[in-house]
Amino acid sequence: MAQDGKRRRIGIIGFGHLGQYLTEMIEAEGQQYGFELAFVWNRNQRKMEGKVRKELQLEDLNKFVARCADLIVEVAHPQIIKEFGEEFLKHADCMVGSPTAFAEQEVDTKCREAARRYGHTLYIPSGALWGAEDIQKMANRGTLKALKVTMSKHPDSFMLRGELQELKERVKGQRAVLYDGPVRNLCPLAPNNVNTMAAAAMAGHNLGFEQVQGCLVADPSLLNFHIVDIEVTGPVNKSSGHEFRVKTSRKNPAPRGEVTGMATYSSFWSSVLTISFRSTPGHKTERGLHFLRVSIEWSLHIGNVSIHQSCTDTALLFRLLNSSLACQQMEMITRRYWKNALCQY
Incomplete structure:
Protein backbone atom coordinates (compact mmCIF):
# COMPACT_ATOMS: atom_id res chain seq x y z
CA MET A 1 0.00 0.00 0.00
CA ALA A 2 1.04 3.60 -0.52
CA GLN A 3 3.03 5.04 2.35
CA ASP A 4 3.15 8.55 3.77
CA GLY A 5 4.54 10.99 1.19
CA LYS A 6 4.06 8.64 -1.74
CA ARG A 7 1.40 8.80 -4.40
CA ARG A 8 -1.29 6.15 -4.35
CA ARG A 9 -1.13 4.09 -7.54
CA ILE A 10 -4.36 3.16 -9.32
CA GLY A 11 -4.83 0.48 -11.96
CA ILE A 12 -7.81 0.73 -14.34
CA ILE A 13 -9.27 -2.45 -15.82
CA GLY A 14 -11.52 -1.78 -18.77
CA PHE A 15 -11.29 1.02 -21.34
CA GLY A 16 -14.87 1.50 -22.39
CA HIS A 17 -16.54 4.88 -21.88
CA LEU A 18 -16.31 4.70 -18.09
CA GLY A 19 -12.72 3.41 -18.08
CA GLN A 20 -11.67 6.16 -20.47
CA TYR A 21 -13.33 8.78 -18.30
CA LEU A 22 -11.57 7.58 -15.13
CA THR A 23 -8.23 7.35 -16.93
CA GLU A 24 -8.55 10.91 -18.22
CA MET A 25 -9.56 12.23 -14.80
CA ILE A 26 -6.62 10.56 -13.04
CA GLU A 27 -4.19 11.85 -15.66
CA ALA A 28 -5.65 15.38 -15.50
CA GLU A 29 -6.32 15.74 -11.76
CA GLY A 30 -4.68 12.81 -9.96
CA GLN A 31 -1.54 14.70 -9.01
CA GLN A 32 -3.38 17.26 -6.91
CA TYR A 33 -5.06 14.44 -4.94
CA GLY A 34 -1.87 12.44 -4.43
CA PHE A 35 -2.45 9.54 -6.79
CA GLU A 36 -1.38 8.38 -10.25
CA LEU A 37 -2.03 5.69 -12.82
CA ALA A 38 -0.26 2.37 -12.30
CA PHE A 39 -1.65 0.79 -15.45
CA VAL A 40 -4.60 0.57 -17.82
CA TRP A 41 -5.72 -2.78 -19.23
CA ASN A 42 -8.26 -3.53 -21.92
CA ARG A 43 -9.05 -6.76 -23.71
CA ASN A 44 -8.60 -4.98 -27.04
CA GLN A 45 -5.22 -3.24 -26.72
CA ARG A 46 -5.66 -1.25 -29.92
CA LYS A 47 -8.46 0.75 -28.31
CA MET A 48 -5.87 2.44 -26.07
CA GLU A 49 -3.57 3.54 -28.90
CA GLY A 50 -3.13 7.31 -28.91
CA LYS A 51 -5.17 7.62 -25.72
CA VAL A 52 -3.02 5.96 -23.06
CA ARG A 53 0.73 6.38 -22.75
CA LYS A 54 2.52 3.25 -23.89
CA GLU A 55 4.31 2.75 -20.58
CA LEU A 56 0.94 2.68 -18.77
CA GLN A 57 -0.62 0.05 -21.03
CA LEU A 58 -0.72 -3.40 -19.44
CA GLU A 59 -0.76 -6.07 -22.13
CA ASP A 60 -1.06 -9.16 -19.92
CA LEU A 61 -3.45 -8.89 -16.96
CA ASN A 62 -1.69 -11.83 -15.32
CA LYS A 63 1.28 -9.49 -14.80
CA PHE A 64 -0.61 -6.79 -12.89
CA VAL A 65 1.39 -7.41 -9.68
CA ALA A 66 4.54 -5.95 -11.23
CA ARG A 67 2.81 -2.56 -11.59
CA CYS A 68 2.49 -2.22 -7.77
CA ALA A 69 -1.04 -0.80 -7.75
CA ASP A 70 -2.51 0.23 -4.40
CA LEU A 71 -6.06 0.28 -5.77
CA ILE A 72 -7.45 -1.67 -8.71
CA VAL A 73 -10.62 -0.29 -10.30
CA GLU A 74 -12.58 -2.79 -12.40
CA VAL A 75 -14.97 -1.27 -14.96
CA ALA A 76 -14.87 -3.97 -17.60
CA HIS A 77 -17.01 -7.08 -17.16
CA PRO A 78 -17.98 -9.36 -14.24
CA GLN A 79 -15.91 -12.17 -15.78
CA ILE A 80 -12.77 -10.23 -14.80
CA ILE A 81 -13.72 -10.38 -11.11
CA LYS A 82 -14.67 -14.04 -11.42
CA GLU A 83 -11.23 -14.84 -12.80
CA PHE A 84 -8.98 -12.32 -11.04
CA GLY A 85 -10.89 -10.83 -8.09
CA GLU A 86 -9.33 -13.06 -5.45
CA GLU A 87 -5.84 -12.48 -6.86
CA PHE A 88 -6.35 -8.69 -7.02
CA LEU A 89 -7.26 -8.62 -3.32
CA LYS A 90 -4.10 -10.46 -2.35
CA HIS A 91 -2.08 -7.48 -3.55
CA ALA A 92 -4.28 -4.35 -3.49
CA ASP A 93 -7.60 -2.82 -2.56
CA CYS A 94 -10.20 -3.37 -5.27
CA MET A 95 -13.20 -1.32 -6.37
CA VAL A 96 -15.60 -3.53 -8.31
CA GLY A 97 -17.72 -1.79 -10.92
CA SER A 98 -19.33 -5.07 -12.03
CA PRO A 99 -20.83 -6.49 -8.81
CA THR A 100 -23.04 -8.85 -10.83
CA ALA A 101 -20.02 -11.14 -10.48
CA PHE A 102 -21.02 -11.67 -6.84
CA ALA A 103 -24.31 -13.28 -7.83
CA GLU A 104 -22.14 -16.40 -7.92
CA GLN A 105 -21.76 -17.27 -4.24
CA GLU A 106 -18.33 -18.83 -4.72
CA VAL A 107 -16.95 -15.61 -6.19
CA ASP A 108 -18.44 -13.56 -3.35
CA THR A 109 -17.02 -15.84 -0.68
CA LYS A 110 -13.52 -16.03 -2.19
CA CYS A 111 -13.21 -12.27 -2.64
CA ARG A 112 -14.43 -11.43 0.85
CA GLU A 113 -12.09 -14.00 2.38
CA ALA A 114 -9.11 -12.73 0.35
CA ALA A 115 -9.79 -9.15 1.49
CA ARG A 116 -9.85 -10.23 5.13
CA ARG A 117 -6.86 -12.57 4.91
CA TYR A 118 -4.53 -10.20 3.07
CA GLY A 119 -5.58 -6.96 4.77
CA HIS A 120 -7.17 -5.25 1.81
CA THR A 121 -10.57 -3.68 1.16
CA LEU A 122 -13.22 -4.70 -1.34
CA TYR A 123 -15.16 -1.59 -2.36
CA ILE A 124 -18.59 -1.59 -3.98
CA PRO A 125 -19.48 1.83 -5.47
CA SER A 126 -23.10 2.80 -5.02
CA GLY A 127 -23.24 4.10 -8.60
CA ALA A 128 -26.89 4.51 -9.59
CA LEU A 129 -28.20 3.02 -6.32
CA TRP A 130 -29.75 5.95 -4.49
CA GLY A 131 -30.01 5.41 -0.73
CA THR A 260 -24.15 3.79 -18.54
CA GLY A 261 -25.95 7.04 -17.70
CA MET A 262 -24.03 10.32 -17.64
CA ALA A 263 -24.36 10.96 -13.89
CA THR A 264 -22.80 7.56 -13.16
CA TYR A 265 -19.45 8.73 -14.55
CA SER A 266 -19.03 11.44 -11.93
CA SER A 267 -20.39 9.04 -9.32
CA PHE A 268 -17.53 6.62 -9.97
CA TRP A 269 -14.98 9.44 -9.90
CA SER A 270 -16.30 10.48 -6.49
CA SER A 271 -15.91 6.89 -5.32
CA VAL A 272 -12.25 6.88 -6.42
CA LEU A 273 -11.67 10.15 -4.55
CA THR A 274 -13.37 8.81 -1.44
CA ILE A 275 -11.25 5.65 -1.43
CA SER A 276 -8.05 7.60 -1.98
CA PHE A 277 -8.68 10.02 0.88
CA ARG A 278 -9.75 7.26 3.23
CA SER A 279 -6.38 5.68 2.53
CA THR A 280 -4.39 8.72 3.64
CA PRO A 281 -2.07 8.23 6.65
CA GLY A 282 -3.85 8.37 9.99
CA HIS A 283 -7.21 7.26 8.65
CA LYS A 284 -8.11 3.68 9.46
CA THR A 285 -10.26 1.89 6.90
CA GLU A 286 -12.10 -1.26 7.92
CA ARG A 287 -10.85 -4.23 5.92
CA GLY A 288 -13.11 -6.68 4.15
CA LEU A 289 -16.19 -5.44 2.29
CA HIS A 290 -16.88 -1.71 2.26
CA PHE A 291 -19.93 -0.17 0.59
CA LEU A 292 -19.24 3.35 -0.68
CA ARG A 293 -21.75 6.11 -0.04
CA VAL A 294 -23.74 7.70 -2.80
CA SER A 295 -21.50 10.12 -4.64
CA ILE A 296 -21.15 13.75 -3.67
CA GLU A 297 -22.07 14.96 -7.16
CA TRP A 298 -25.26 12.95 -7.29
CA SER A 299 -26.30 14.04 -3.83
CA LEU A 300 -25.97 17.65 -4.87
CA HIS A 301 -27.70 17.10 -8.20
CA ILE A 302 -30.97 16.04 -6.64
CA GLY A 303 -31.32 19.04 -4.37
CA ASN A 304 -31.93 19.83 -0.72
CA VAL A 305 -33.03 16.39 0.36
CA SER A 306 -29.43 15.18 0.69
CA ILE A 307 -27.35 18.32 1.10
CA HIS A 308 -26.51 17.47 4.72
CA GLN A 309 -25.26 14.02 3.78
CA SER A 310 -23.16 15.30 0.92
CA CYS A 311 -21.59 17.96 3.17
CA THR A 312 -20.74 15.23 5.68
CA ASP A 313 -19.02 13.29 2.92
CA THR A 314 -17.05 16.36 1.84
CA ALA A 315 -15.90 16.91 5.41
CA LEU A 316 -14.79 13.28 5.61
CA LEU A 317 -12.65 13.65 2.50
CA PHE A 318 -10.87 16.80 3.45
CA ARG A 319 -10.66 16.50 7.22
CA LEU A 320 -7.93 13.97 6.51
CA LEU A 321 -5.67 16.55 4.88
CA ASN A 322 -4.17 19.14 7.24
CA SER A 323 -2.74 21.72 4.87
CA SER A 324 -3.66 25.00 3.19
CA LEU A 325 -3.61 23.14 -0.13
CA ALA A 326 -6.35 20.85 1.18
CA CYS A 327 -8.53 23.87 1.99
CA GLN A 328 -8.00 25.21 -1.51
CA GLN A 329 -8.93 21.82 -2.98
CA MET A 330 -12.09 21.64 -0.91
CA GLU A 331 -13.16 25.10 -2.01
CA MET A 332 -12.44 24.32 -5.65
CA ILE A 333 -14.20 20.94 -5.68
CA THR A 334 -17.26 22.15 -3.80
CA ARG A 335 -17.61 25.01 -6.26
CA ARG A 336 -17.36 22.62 -9.22
CA TYR A 337 -19.95 20.25 -7.77
CA TRP A 338 -22.41 23.09 -7.28
CA LYS A 339 -21.76 24.30 -10.82
CA ASN A 340 -22.53 20.81 -12.14
CA ALA A 341 -25.69 20.70 -10.07
CA LEU A 342 -26.98 24.03 -11.30
CA CYS A 343 -26.13 23.45 -14.96
CA GLN A 344 -27.20 19.87 -15.36
CA TYR A 345 -30.56 20.02 -13.60
Whole structure:
Protein backbone atom coordinates (compact mmCIF):
# COMPACT_ATOMS: atom_id res chain seq x y z
CA MET A 1 0.00 0.00 0.00
CA ALA A 2 1.04 3.60 -0.52
CA GLN A 3 3.03 5.04 2.35
CA ASP A 4 3.15 8.55 3.77
CA GLY A 5 4.54 10.99 1.19
CA LYS A 6 4.06 8.64 -1.74
CA ARG A 7 1.40 8.80 -4.40
CA ARG A 8 -1.29 6.15 -4.35
CA ARG A 9 -1.13 4.09 -7.54
CA ILE A 10 -4.36 3.16 -9.32
CA GLY A 11 -4.83 0.48 -11.96
CA ILE A 12 -7.81 0.73 -14.34
CA ILE A 13 -9.27 -2.45 -15.82
CA GLY A 14 -11.52 -1.78 -18.77
CA PHE A 15 -11.29 1.02 -21.34
CA GLY A 16 -14.87 1.50 -22.39
CA HIS A 17 -16.54 4.88 -21.88
CA LEU A 18 -16.31 4.70 -18.09
CA GLY A 19 -12.72 3.41 -18.08
CA GLN A 20 -11.67 6.16 -20.47
CA TYR A 21 -13.33 8.78 -18.30
CA LEU A 22 -11.57 7.58 -15.13
CA THR A 23 -8.23 7.35 -16.93
CA GLU A 24 -8.55 10.91 -18.22
CA MET A 25 -9.56 12.23 -14.80
CA ILE A 26 -6.62 10.56 -13.04
CA GLU A 27 -4.19 11.85 -15.66
CA ALA A 28 -5.65 15.38 -15.50
CA GLU A 29 -6.32 15.74 -11.76
CA GLY A 30 -4.68 12.81 -9.96
CA GLN A 31 -1.54 14.70 -9.01
CA GLN A 32 -3.38 17.26 -6.91
CA TYR A 33 -5.06 14.44 -4.94
CA GLY A 34 -1.87 12.44 -4.43
CA PHE A 35 -2.45 9.54 -6.79
CA GLU A 36 -1.38 8.38 -10.25
CA LEU A 37 -2.03 5.69 -12.82
CA ALA A 38 -0.26 2.37 -12.30
CA PHE A 39 -1.65 0.79 -15.45
CA VAL A 40 -4.60 0.57 -17.82
CA TRP A 41 -5.72 -2.78 -19.23
CA ASN A 42 -8.26 -3.53 -21.92
CA ARG A 43 -9.05 -6.76 -23.71
CA ASN A 44 -8.60 -4.98 -27.04
CA GLN A 45 -5.22 -3.24 -26.72
CA ARG A 46 -5.66 -1.25 -29.92
CA LYS A 47 -8.46 0.75 -28.31
CA MET A 48 -5.87 2.44 -26.07
CA GLU A 49 -3.57 3.54 -28.90
CA GLY A 50 -3.13 7.31 -28.91
CA LYS A 51 -5.17 7.62 -25.72
CA VAL A 52 -3.02 5.96 -23.06
CA ARG A 53 0.73 6.38 -22.75
CA LYS A 54 2.52 3.25 -23.89
CA GLU A 55 4.31 2.75 -20.58
CA LEU A 56 0.94 2.68 -18.77
CA GLN A 57 -0.62 0.05 -21.03
CA LEU A 58 -0.72 -3.40 -19.44
CA GLU A 59 -0.76 -6.07 -22.13
CA ASP A 60 -1.06 -9.16 -19.92
CA LEU A 61 -3.45 -8.89 -16.96
CA ASN A 62 -1.69 -11.83 -15.32
CA LYS A 63 1.28 -9.49 -14.80
CA PHE A 64 -0.61 -6.79 -12.89
CA VAL A 65 1.39 -7.41 -9.68
CA ALA A 66 4.54 -5.95 -11.23
CA ARG A 67 2.81 -2.56 -11.59
CA CYS A 68 2.49 -2.22 -7.77
CA ALA A 69 -1.04 -0.80 -7.75
CA ASP A 70 -2.51 0.23 -4.40
CA LEU A 71 -6.06 0.28 -5.77
CA ILE A 72 -7.45 -1.67 -8.71
CA VAL A 73 -10.62 -0.29 -10.30
CA GLU A 74 -12.58 -2.79 -12.40
CA VAL A 75 -14.97 -1.27 -14.96
CA ALA A 76 -14.87 -3.97 -17.60
CA HIS A 77 -17.01 -7.08 -17.16
CA PRO A 78 -17.98 -9.36 -14.24
CA GLN A 79 -15.91 -12.17 -15.78
CA ILE A 80 -12.77 -10.23 -14.80
CA ILE A 81 -13.72 -10.38 -11.11
CA LYS A 82 -14.67 -14.04 -11.42
CA GLU A 83 -11.23 -14.84 -12.80
CA PHE A 84 -8.98 -12.32 -11.04
CA GLY A 85 -10.89 -10.83 -8.09
CA GLU A 86 -9.33 -13.06 -5.45
CA GLU A 87 -5.84 -12.48 -6.86
CA PHE A 88 -6.35 -8.69 -7.02
CA LEU A 89 -7.26 -8.62 -3.32
CA LYS A 90 -4.10 -10.46 -2.35
CA HIS A 91 -2.08 -7.48 -3.55
CA ALA A 92 -4.28 -4.35 -3.49
CA ASP A 93 -7.60 -2.82 -2.56
CA CYS A 94 -10.20 -3.37 -5.27
CA MET A 95 -13.20 -1.32 -6.37
CA VAL A 96 -15.60 -3.53 -8.31
CA GLY A 97 -17.72 -1.79 -10.92
CA SER A 98 -19.33 -5.07 -12.03
CA PRO A 99 -20.83 -6.49 -8.81
CA THR A 100 -23.04 -8.85 -10.83
CA ALA A 101 -20.02 -11.14 -10.48
CA PHE A 102 -21.02 -11.67 -6.84
CA ALA A 103 -24.31 -13.28 -7.83
CA GLU A 104 -22.14 -16.40 -7.92
CA GLN A 105 -21.76 -17.27 -4.24
CA GLU A 106 -18.33 -18.83 -4.72
CA VAL A 107 -16.95 -15.61 -6.19
CA ASP A 108 -18.44 -13.56 -3.35
CA THR A 109 -17.02 -15.84 -0.68
CA LYS A 110 -13.52 -16.03 -2.19
CA CYS A 111 -13.21 -12.27 -2.64
CA ARG A 112 -14.43 -11.43 0.85
CA GLU A 113 -12.09 -14.00 2.38
CA ALA A 114 -9.11 -12.73 0.35
CA ALA A 115 -9.79 -9.15 1.49
CA ARG A 116 -9.85 -10.23 5.13
CA ARG A 117 -6.86 -12.57 4.91
CA TYR A 118 -4.53 -10.20 3.07
CA GLY A 119 -5.58 -6.96 4.77
CA HIS A 120 -7.17 -5.25 1.81
CA THR A 121 -10.57 -3.68 1.16
CA LEU A 122 -13.22 -4.70 -1.34
CA TYR A 123 -15.16 -1.59 -2.36
CA ILE A 124 -18.59 -1.59 -3.98
CA PRO A 125 -19.48 1.83 -5.47
CA SER A 126 -23.10 2.80 -5.02
CA GLY A 127 -23.24 4.10 -8.60
CA ALA A 128 -26.89 4.51 -9.59
CA LEU A 129 -28.20 3.02 -6.32
CA TRP A 130 -29.75 5.95 -4.49
CA GLY A 131 -30.01 5.41 -0.73
CA ALA A 132 -27.45 2.59 -0.60
CA GLU A 133 -26.13 3.54 2.83
CA ASP A 134 -29.62 3.68 4.37
CA ILE A 135 -30.48 0.32 2.82
CA GLN A 136 -27.31 -1.16 4.29
CA LYS A 137 -28.11 0.28 7.74
CA MET A 138 -31.57 -1.30 7.66
CA ALA A 139 -30.05 -4.61 6.60
CA ASN A 140 -27.55 -4.40 9.48
CA ARG A 141 -30.44 -3.94 11.93
CA GLY A 142 -32.57 -6.61 10.27
CA THR A 143 -35.35 -4.11 9.58
CA LEU A 144 -35.14 -4.34 5.77
CA LYS A 145 -38.13 -6.49 4.84
CA ALA A 146 -38.25 -6.08 1.06
CA LEU A 147 -36.28 -4.31 -1.65
CA LYS A 148 -37.07 -3.92 -5.35
CA VAL A 149 -35.12 -2.12 -8.08
CA THR A 150 -36.82 -1.33 -11.40
CA MET A 151 -34.66 -0.18 -14.32
CA SER A 152 -36.34 1.33 -17.38
CA LYS A 153 -34.28 2.04 -20.48
CA HIS A 154 -34.56 2.26 -24.23
CA PRO A 155 -34.26 -1.30 -25.64
CA ASP A 156 -31.01 -0.36 -27.40
CA SER A 157 -29.41 0.32 -24.00
CA PHE A 158 -29.86 -3.29 -22.87
CA MET A 159 -27.10 -5.83 -23.55
CA LEU A 160 -28.91 -9.08 -22.84
CA ARG A 161 -28.34 -12.80 -23.20
CA GLY A 162 -30.42 -15.89 -23.88
CA GLU A 163 -34.13 -15.75 -23.28
CA LEU A 164 -34.12 -12.05 -22.35
CA GLN A 165 -32.52 -11.09 -25.66
CA GLU A 166 -35.09 -13.21 -27.51
CA LEU A 167 -37.92 -11.55 -25.59
CA LYS A 168 -36.55 -8.08 -26.34
CA GLU A 169 -36.56 -8.90 -30.05
CA ARG A 170 -40.13 -10.22 -29.92
CA VAL A 171 -41.53 -7.09 -28.26
CA LYS A 172 -39.55 -4.66 -30.37
CA GLY A 173 -41.22 -1.26 -30.67
CA GLN A 174 -43.41 -1.54 -27.58
CA ARG A 175 -42.95 -1.01 -23.86
CA ALA A 176 -42.48 -4.34 -22.13
CA VAL A 177 -41.38 -5.86 -18.83
CA LEU A 178 -38.50 -8.17 -19.74
CA TYR A 179 -37.91 -9.58 -16.27
CA ASP A 180 -39.43 -9.37 -12.81
CA GLY A 181 -37.96 -11.64 -10.14
CA PRO A 182 -34.89 -12.41 -7.97
CA VAL A 183 -31.74 -10.47 -8.83
CA ARG A 184 -29.56 -13.61 -8.67
CA ASN A 185 -31.29 -15.17 -11.70
CA LEU A 186 -31.12 -11.90 -13.65
CA CYS A 187 -27.39 -11.19 -13.28
CA PRO A 188 -26.12 -13.82 -15.76
CA LEU A 189 -28.71 -12.73 -18.33
CA ALA A 190 -27.87 -9.02 -18.17
CA PRO A 191 -24.38 -8.79 -16.60
CA ASN A 192 -23.61 -5.31 -17.97
CA ASN A 193 -26.98 -3.73 -17.22
CA VAL A 194 -27.95 -4.70 -13.68
CA ASN A 195 -24.94 -3.72 -11.56
CA THR A 196 -27.22 -1.34 -9.66
CA MET A 197 -29.42 -4.29 -8.73
CA ALA A 198 -26.40 -6.36 -7.70
CA ALA A 199 -25.20 -3.48 -5.53
CA ALA A 200 -28.67 -3.37 -3.97
CA ALA A 201 -28.48 -7.09 -3.18
CA MET A 202 -25.13 -6.55 -1.46
CA ALA A 203 -26.30 -3.48 0.47
CA GLY A 204 -29.48 -5.30 1.49
CA HIS A 205 -27.43 -8.26 2.66
CA ASN A 206 -30.07 -9.67 5.00
CA LEU A 207 -32.17 -10.34 1.87
CA GLY A 208 -29.33 -10.92 -0.59
CA PHE A 209 -29.46 -11.89 -4.25
CA GLU A 210 -32.28 -14.38 -3.69
CA GLN A 211 -34.79 -12.03 -2.07
CA VAL A 212 -33.94 -8.61 -3.53
CA GLN A 213 -36.18 -8.23 -6.58
CA GLY A 214 -35.19 -6.78 -9.94
CA CYS A 215 -37.40 -5.59 -12.78
CA LEU A 216 -36.20 -4.69 -16.29
CA VAL A 217 -38.43 -2.54 -18.50
CA ALA A 218 -37.71 -1.89 -22.18
CA ASP A 219 -39.31 1.44 -23.11
CA PRO A 220 -38.77 2.85 -26.64
CA SER A 221 -39.92 6.29 -25.48
CA LEU A 222 -36.85 6.72 -23.23
CA LEU A 223 -34.57 8.35 -25.78
CA ASN A 224 -32.59 10.54 -23.37
CA PHE A 225 -32.76 8.94 -19.91
CA HIS A 226 -32.35 5.82 -17.82
CA ILE A 227 -34.84 5.58 -14.94
CA VAL A 228 -34.08 3.64 -11.74
CA ASP A 229 -36.93 3.23 -9.25
CA ILE A 230 -36.11 1.82 -5.80
CA GLU A 231 -38.78 0.53 -3.42
CA VAL A 232 -37.81 -0.17 0.19
CA THR A 233 -40.10 -1.86 2.69
CA GLY A 234 -39.34 -1.82 6.39
CA PRO A 235 -41.04 -3.03 9.58
CA VAL A 236 -44.64 -2.54 10.62
CA ASN A 237 -45.24 -0.05 13.44
CA LYS A 238 -46.69 -2.09 16.29
CA SER A 239 -48.95 0.64 17.64
CA SER A 240 -50.39 1.88 14.34
CA GLY A 241 -50.07 -1.21 12.20
CA HIS A 242 -48.63 0.89 9.38
CA GLU A 243 -45.69 -0.32 7.27
CA PHE A 244 -42.55 1.73 6.61
CA ARG A 245 -42.03 2.39 2.90
CA VAL A 246 -39.68 4.52 0.79
CA LYS A 247 -39.74 4.92 -2.98
CA THR A 248 -37.18 6.91 -4.99
CA SER A 249 -36.90 7.56 -8.71
CA ARG A 250 -33.60 8.49 -10.36
CA LYS A 251 -33.70 9.95 -13.87
CA ASN A 252 -30.20 9.71 -15.31
CA PRO A 253 -29.41 11.48 -18.63
CA ALA A 254 -28.21 8.92 -21.18
CA PRO A 255 -28.15 8.94 -24.98
CA ARG A 256 -30.03 6.16 -26.73
CA GLY A 257 -27.99 2.96 -26.80
CA GLU A 258 -25.68 3.86 -23.91
CA VAL A 259 -25.41 1.28 -21.13
CA THR A 260 -24.15 3.79 -18.54
CA GLY A 261 -25.95 7.04 -17.70
CA MET A 262 -24.03 10.32 -17.64
CA ALA A 263 -24.36 10.96 -13.89
CA THR A 264 -22.80 7.56 -13.16
CA TYR A 265 -19.45 8.73 -14.55
CA SER A 266 -19.03 11.44 -11.93
CA SER A 267 -20.39 9.04 -9.32
CA PHE A 268 -17.53 6.62 -9.97
CA TRP A 269 -14.98 9.44 -9.90
CA SER A 270 -16.30 10.48 -6.49
CA SER A 271 -15.91 6.89 -5.32
CA VAL A 272 -12.25 6.88 -6.42
CA LEU A 273 -11.67 10.15 -4.55
CA THR A 274 -13.37 8.81 -1.44
CA ILE A 275 -11.25 5.65 -1.43
CA SER A 276 -8.05 7.60 -1.98
CA PHE A 277 -8.68 10.02 0.88
CA ARG A 278 -9.75 7.26 3.23
CA SER A 279 -6.38 5.68 2.53
CA THR A 280 -4.39 8.72 3.64
CA PRO A 281 -2.07 8.23 6.65
CA GLY A 282 -3.85 8.37 9.99
CA HIS A 283 -7.21 7.26 8.65
CA LYS A 284 -8.11 3.68 9.46
CA THR A 285 -10.26 1.89 6.90
CA GLU A 286 -12.10 -1.26 7.92
CA ARG A 287 -10.85 -4.23 5.92
CA GLY A 288 -13.11 -6.68 4.15
CA LEU A 289 -16.19 -5.44 2.29
CA HIS A 290 -16.88 -1.71 2.26
CA PHE A 291 -19.93 -0.17 0.59
CA LEU A 292 -19.24 3.35 -0.68
CA ARG A 293 -21.75 6.11 -0.04
CA VAL A 294 -23.74 7.70 -2.80
CA SER A 295 -21.50 10.12 -4.64
CA ILE A 296 -21.15 13.75 -3.67
CA GLU A 297 -22.07 14.96 -7.16
CA TRP A 298 -25.26 12.95 -7.29
CA SER A 299 -26.30 14.04 -3.83
CA LEU A 300 -25.97 17.65 -4.87
CA HIS A 301 -27.70 17.10 -8.20
CA ILE A 302 -30.97 16.04 -6.64
CA GLY A 303 -31.32 19.04 -4.37
CA ASN A 304 -31.93 19.83 -0.72
CA VAL A 305 -33.03 16.39 0.36
CA SER A 306 -29.43 15.18 0.69
CA ILE A 307 -27.35 18.32 1.10
CA HIS A 308 -26.51 17.47 4.72
CA GLN A 309 -25.26 14.02 3.78
CA SER A 310 -23.16 15.30 0.92
CA CYS A 311 -21.59 17.96 3.17
CA THR A 312 -20.74 15.23 5.68
CA ASP A 313 -19.02 13.29 2.92
CA THR A 314 -17.05 16.36 1.84
CA ALA A 315 -15.90 16.91 5.41
CA LEU A 316 -14.79 13.28 5.61
CA LEU A 317 -12.65 13.65 2.50
CA PHE A 318 -10.87 16.80 3.45
CA ARG A 319 -10.66 16.50 7.22
CA LEU A 320 -7.93 13.97 6.51
CA LEU A 321 -5.67 16.55 4.88
CA ASN A 322 -4.17 19.14 7.24
CA SER A 323 -2.74 21.72 4.87
CA SER A 324 -3.66 25.00 3.19
CA LEU A 325 -3.61 23.14 -0.13
CA ALA A 326 -6.35 20.85 1.18
CA CYS A 327 -8.53 23.87 1.99
CA GLN A 328 -8.00 25.21 -1.51
CA GLN A 329 -8.93 21.82 -2.98
CA MET A 330 -12.09 21.64 -0.91
CA GLU A 331 -13.16 25.10 -2.01
CA MET A 332 -12.44 24.32 -5.65
CA ILE A 333 -14.20 20.94 -5.68
CA THR A 334 -17.26 22.15 -3.80
CA ARG A 335 -17.61 25.01 -6.26
CA ARG A 336 -17.36 22.62 -9.22
CA TYR A 337 -19.95 20.25 -7.77
CA TRP A 338 -22.41 23.09 -7.28
CA LYS A 339 -21.76 24.30 -10.82
CA ASN A 340 -22.53 20.81 -12.14
CA ALA A 341 -25.69 20.70 -10.07
CA LEU A 342 -26.98 24.03 -11.30
CA CYS A 343 -26.13 23.45 -14.96
CA GLN A 344 -27.20 19.87 -15.36
CA TYR A 345 -30.56 20.02 -13.60
